Amino acid sequence: MKNHHYYLLGLISLLCGMILFAWFNEFILIRTPFNTQTYTPPVRASKKTVTLHFWHTDAWHTETQDIIWHTDAASNLYYLLKAWLNILDEEQVLDKKVGLQTALIAASGHEAYISFDRNLFDKTASTFEKWMLIEGLLKTIRENNIPIQQVQLLVHHQPLHDMHLDFSKAWRIEGFIAII
Numbered sequence: 586m587k588n589h590h591y592y593l594l595g596l597i598s599l600l601c602g603m604i605l606f607a608w609f610n611e612f613i614l615i616r617t618p619f620n621t622q623t624y625t626p627p628v629r630a631s632k633k634t635v636t637l638h639f640w641h642t643d644a645w646h647t648e649t650q651d652i653i654w655h656t657d658a659a660s661n662l663y664y665l666l667k668a669w670l671n672i673l674d675e676e677q678v679l680d681k682k683v684g685l686q687t688a689l690i691a692a693s694g695h696e697a698y699i700s701f702d703r704n705l706f707d708k709t710a711s712t713f714e715k716w717m718l719i720e721g722l723l724k725t726i727r728e729n730n731i732p733i734q735q736v737q738l739l740v741h742h743q744p745l746h747d748m749h750l751d752f753s754k755a756w757r758i759e760g761f762i763a764i765i
Contacts (some may be wrong), residue, residue, distance in 0.1 A: 696737060705738075
């Protein structure tokens, strides 16, 4: 009779363990009837034609493209830069496809943090080519009225490292070329 109680206690413990495992791994969801969900209004978005600028074959090029334009400046910056990187890939400006990880605007609203999944520059690119690529990025942001003053460029959320240009500090959105 005593062994029977141990088997029953073991079976109950096993069932309780399985139920707790399923609950913690969200196989079982418990909702209370008092759980109220908050209503979030839909994000207002519209279609906008943007101008993308880039330097290729010793000349400035512009492309226009329609993208979704939100009321949120960080979302606009993200989609604008995704379109810019896609144009660079289509025009074969970059040797390898570069992806955009994040594009955030600081709480102050003056500085943007842009993180790529790889370095923008080819190892054999000249300083001038690198500089003009950055100027194209800055011009694209500036001409499409993203309300920021500086851009910090990152790779995998760390400052972009380059032997010729300094990315340890943010770059001014005005760029450094007098005539663009």
